[in-house]
Amino acid sequence: MNKMTRLPIVLCSFIIAVGLNGCASLSQETDSVFSYSSIPIAQGSATTGEGSSIQFQGSALALSGQGIATGDSLRSVNVAKGDLSLLDIASTKGTVRIISVVPSLDTKVCEQQTHYLSEKNRGLDAQVDLYTISVDTPFAQDRFAKDAKINNVTFLSDYRGGDFGRTYGLLLEGPHVLARAIMVVDQNNVIQYLQITPDLATMPDMDAAFEAARKLL
Numbered sequence: 001m002n003k004m005t006r007l008p009i010v011l012c013s014f015i016i017a018v019g020l021n022g023c024a025s026l027s028q029e030t031d032s033v034f035s036y037s038s039i040p041i042a043q044g045s046a047t048t049g050e051g052s053s054i055q056f057q058g059s060a061l062a063l064s065g066q067g068i069a070t071g072d073s074l075r076s077v078n079v080a081k082g083d084l085s086l087l088d089i090a091s092t093k094g095t096v097r098i099i100s101v102v103p104s105l106d107t108k109v110c111e112q113q114t115h116y117l118s119e120k121n122r123g124l125d126a127q128v129d130l131y132t133i134s135v136d137t138p139f140a141q142d143r144f145a146k147d148a149k150i151n152n153v154t155f156l157s158d159y160r161g162g163d164f165g166r167t168y169g170l171l172l173e174g175p176h177v178l179a180r181a182i183m184v185v186d187q188n189n190v191i192q193y194l195q196i197t198p199d200l201a202t203m204p205d206m207d208a209a210f211e212a213a214r215k216l217l
Helices: 003-017 108-119 138-148 163-167 206-214
Strands: 053-056 059-064 078-080 086-088 097-101 129-134 154-157 181-185 191-196
Touching: 078 163, 097 108, 097 206, 108 129, 108 138, 108 206, 138 154, 181 206, 191 206
Parallel strands: 097 129, 129 154
Antiparallel strands: 053 059, 078 086, 078 154, 097 181, 181 191
């Protein structure tokens, strides 16, 4: 069994184990407006990289890779686009960007975080580029976007081996998913706002990220 075959199995096992949505369906909101839940908003931010960890259901999940912080520049690393071609995330330089990082779109918190990015930005999407990065395959991301009717967010995949996660210190090695984070990057590729949720089951403060992005326009 090769790495690409193992990844969906490992990801589904993690989702089932932690009690989130199952792998049968990426969206339950195809025929109605998305129903937002009362998911706690994270207070503060965790650190990234080796030696750091994220809490989930009382357990600490270790992070791997080189840590990143506000004031750092985007690091060059490839992620996969919907057509499986590769994009260097640092090559998106030139616009203000909000990059939403989620473990898997097949979870309630990740689903809500992505809808919030798309629907609650109060017109920012006309001036700011919105991205979501997860370990879901590009095919699953495309299916999610179509089912959720999200067309103002660019979905990028770290399914090929977790290179983005390791480059940014956001890879949870055990379940092979990404930590939950939101970052705002200016036109010169400098990270001006960064929050990594200390608990995987909480939402980042999306409104604070939106406000940070507005200040860069």
